[in-house]
Amino acid sequence: MSETNQTEERSTFVSITAWVFIVFSGLATAVTALQNILVHTVFKDREVTGLNETAPPLFAFMNEHISLYFLGLFLLSLSMLIASIGLLKRKNWARLASIALLVLAITSQIGGMAVQFAVFSSMRAEFASQPDAFNMDTILIAILGFNTLLAIGIVVLFAWFIKRLLSAKIAAEFVQAPAISPETHGED
Numbered sequence: 001m002s003e004t005n006q007t008e009e010r011s012t013f014v015s016i017t018a019w020v021f022i023v024f025s026g027l028a029t030a031v032t033a034l035q036n037i038l039v040h041t042v043f044k045d046r047e048v049t050g051l052n053e054t055a056p057p058l059f060a061f062m063n064e065h066i067s068l069y070f071l072g073l074f075l076l077s078l079s080m081l082i083a084s085i086g087l088l089k090r091k092n093w094a095r096l097a098s099i100a101l102l103v104l105a106i107t108s109q110i111g112g113m114a115v116q117f118a119v120f121s122s123m124r125a126e127f128a129s130q131p132d133a134f135n136m137d138t139i140l141i142a143i144l145g146f147n148t149l150l151a152i153g154i155v156v157l158f159a160w161f162i163k164r165l166l167s168a169k170i171a172a173e174f175v176q177a178p179a180i181s182p183e184t185h186g187e188d
Contacts, residue, residue, distance in 0.1 A: 010090065010173060013164060018088035021098070025080035032074035039070045058115065076101070092174040099165050102158045109151045109158075120144050 043066075062069060080101050086094025120140050127136045164170055 011170060014087060014090070014170060014173060017161065017165075018084050021080060021084035022088065025077055025084055028077035029074065029081050032070065032077045035070045036067075036074050039067050058119075076104075090174050092171075095165055095171070095174050099162050102162050102165075106155050106158050109155050113148060113151050116144060116147055 079097070083094045083097040083101060087098050120143075124137060124140055127133050127140075
């Protein structure tokens with residue numbers, strides 16, 4: 001296959017997807033790198049006073065392992081950046097890694113919504129137990145509704161990316177052509 005034919009077979013979908021993921025994961029990598037510097041320098045050996053005694057178990061756990069959390073975010077962002085560059089170069093490992101990272105992102109969105117429902121229900125109970133407290137139900141429901149719609153949109157979008165990246169037409173772009181050996185390449 002000649003270089004021009006190989007270039008013509010490249011889909012716009014993969015190129016645009018790769019560039020979008022490069023931009024967003026590149027920004028995320030830069031931000032999470034700065035967050036890691038901040039967590040490991042400014043907040044080193046500091047914890048939020050009294051948080052672990054009064055906070056729900058999830059927040060107490062996050063406070064105790066905050067540096068691991070931010071390191072994980074950095075590694076995920078960096079992984080997506082590397083996979084996105086590989087996707088642009090039509091590397092099959094990058095296509096599979098991108099799909100795996102998108103599945104992880106979908107799982108994270110669903111898990112995050114479950115956590116939000118649990119946290120918001122406890123917040124509603126906390127506000128309701130306070131005498132003369134402002135009724136926060138409408139605000140909390142509006143926030144939860146918006147977050148739910150956003151999560152559904154992200155899940156649907158990422159599922160569509162996965163479906164497209166798994167399609168036979170797109171997968172064919174990532175198949176490596178066999179190397180032409182001197183014996184099979186006859187001279188005309």
